[in-house]
Amino acid sequence: MSSSTVKVGMVGVLSLTVAACSSGNDVTARCVDRSSYQSDGSYRVIDDDYCDDGRYYGSHGGYFWYYGGTSRGSRIYKGTTVKPKDAHISTPSGKTIQRGGFGSRSSSGG
Template identity: 45%
Template sequence: MTDSTTRRRLRSGTVVLGGVGLLAATLSACDSDPDKRCVDRDSYTSGKGYKVVDDKYCKDGSTSGHTGWYYGGSKSGSRMKSGSFSKSSGGGSGVSRGGFGGKGGSGG
């Protein structure tokens, strides 16, 4: 192998490893449930849905029992509808996550 071939291979390996690191950092920074919103459970209006509130009100340890995570559904302005408070039945828009070591399977 020539010296220039070796340098080219090293550079391409650096690019690949750098890209993998960037991807890992991006994925870990993202929320694990992109289809969930924190809503005020007492704000339901027929035809409009629940009012979306700041995520801090749904975090663990919150003192308010009037908020909750709302999965799936559709957002219109500051309201969510057609979803569910249950992660497994998010109005048809829920995401099933298996991943490494997950309990995945194929239905049929």
């Protein structure tokens, strides 16, 4: 009986550890238009489909995911273009870009 108690206890500890690692780093990604950059460091947020469909123009691509940041109206600033590792990344509409924690993977382009 004591061995089953130990097993149940270990499963509970492991579950809490995995939950803590995977849920602690949530990041929001927004699709932005590179040509909309302004001197305050902000970009215009556009529909996610532009980033998902791989619609690019010019030599460096016109649309990309912008991670984190602060939104003000239809603009976002103080974020990064570098995709965070080991983070759960999703869009404001709820689409998952990357699952956080162990075994993270990308589920859309960017």
